[in-house]
Amino acid sequence: MDWNTIYNLIDPKLMIVIALCWVIGYILKRTPRIPDWCIVYVVTLAAVLLTIWLLGFGPEPIIQGILAGAFAVYGNQLVKQARKKGNEDKSLWF
Secondary structure: OOOOHHHOOHHHHHHHHHHHHHHHHHHHOOOOOOOOOHHHHHHHHHHHHHHHHHHHHHHHHHHHHHHHHHHHHHHHHHHHHHHHOOOOOOHHHH
16 A cells, blocks of 8 residues: 555545644643543544534544544554664564
8 A cells, every 4th residue: 555545545635634633642642641542532533523623524524534543643653663773572562
């Protein structure tokens, strides 16, 4: 799967939603009282609500919001894993 395929899955208007989700995730990660496991859910909910606000309510905007939230979380994990140097842990990551 290349970037053009991913770009065609998500409406180009939603790139700002993805950027906002990265910021929301960063802020939540720095908030001590919010557990890490709920950050994904909050980011996804924010993405869905922002997408509905931008595109209107319906099944397609809800799916687009879920994809935008997932893309933001996945992109963040790609950056995190690429930054790891020499800290290769052979155990399962979950």
